[in-house]
Amino acid sequence: MQTRTSGEPSGKMEILGIKFAPLNVPFRRRMETLAALSWICTPTFVPLISLYIFCYVLLFTKYYWLPLLYLIFLYLDFDQPHQGGRSIELVRNVPWWKLLTDYFPLTLVKTCELPPDRNYLFCFYPHGVLSLNATAHFTTNGTNFKKQFPGLKRYLATLDAHFRTPLIRDILLGLGLVSSSKRSLLNVLGSEEKGRAIALMLGGAQEALYAKPGSYKTVLKKRKGFIKIALRTGASLVPVYAFGENDLYDQLSNPPGSFLFKVQEFVKKVTGFAPVIPLGRGVFQYSFGLIPQRRPIHTVVGKPIHLKKTDDFSEEMVESIHKNFTEELIALFEEHKHKYIENADDIHLEITE
Secondary structure, eight states, X not given: OOOOOOOOOTTOXXXXXXXXXXXXXXXXXXXXXXXXXXXXXXXXXXXXXXXXXXXXHHHHSTTTHHHHHHHHHHHHXXXXXXXXXXXXXXXXXXTHHHHXXXXXXXXXXXXXXXXXXXXXXXXXXXXXXXXXXXXXXXXXXXXXXXHHSTTOEEEEEXXXXXXXXTTHHHHHHHTTEEEOSHHHHHHHHTOSSOOEEEEEETTHHHHHTTOSTTOOEEEOTTOOHHHHHHHHHTOEEEEXXXXXXXXXXXXXXXXXTSHHXXXXXXXXXXXXXXXXXXXXXXXXXXXXXXXXXXXXXXXXXXXXXXXXXXXXXXXXXXXXXXXXXXXXXHHHHHHXXXXXXXXXXXXXXXXXX
16 A cells, blocks of 8 residues: 655754754755746736736836737737647656655556547546646646647646636646636637546545644535536546545635635635645754645546537436536545555545535
């Protein structure tokens, strides 16, 4: 059985209860930590820097015509996230992604073949704090996804808000991200071009509130829109569970019904983002910080549920497929939990909301 480990090297020092990294950490490991740090900082600081540079050039330099040209391009290209995006292999191939995926490390576990003669909707669980495994497998070539599933063209569905920052939106499009809107999913999966695979975190921001070590709570009971999308496009549903995604961070105590949990739910409803308060590690110490813990993630890809394309479906049909998908996800978890979870006999997947 593979047990969960912190990934901390031997020789670490502890001062005043803080576990510091040893001085002889190999250079490669330090670069992996830097890659993980950049992963956290990028969504927070890079959009602000991008906006600042954009506004500065527009308002205070003689090159104001550059951002004006970009605004025209943005107007003409505004709908691209809903039209299938435009992934660029050069962006996916940046060596930095390999450092990031090796930090944990990430492992893709294939259980069956997925031939590129149809389209697939990969339904990822759990969401975790960062949705890191889905993002790494579907937007970068830092993992062996292309080798394990040759011929599949990858997309990652995310919120529209991520495409509203100048320049950053184009990097996201280059990585293969598209909008998670209904129109976008229909465009990607309903295409005559086969071999398309789009990743969707079904639990969404709500599930991020439960993301902490030892939590196996999934938000699924009321999530049925993805089934209607699959029926309208004839896409196959692929259940995916990532063991270890919830182990990357702890959170401040926020049990359902607590004041903090209510505040988080309110902010999520207003903004669409889950305001989690992650507790990770730092650059030179392992006790606190915003960097995810160095813990392995095993992403297990289950067998597909093939559906026939139709616009004439009943709620009973949707309910039946939803029940089948839920059973397949639970079966996937039960089959593989002993490989990646310690003392897994009494641990089961909790289906909620």
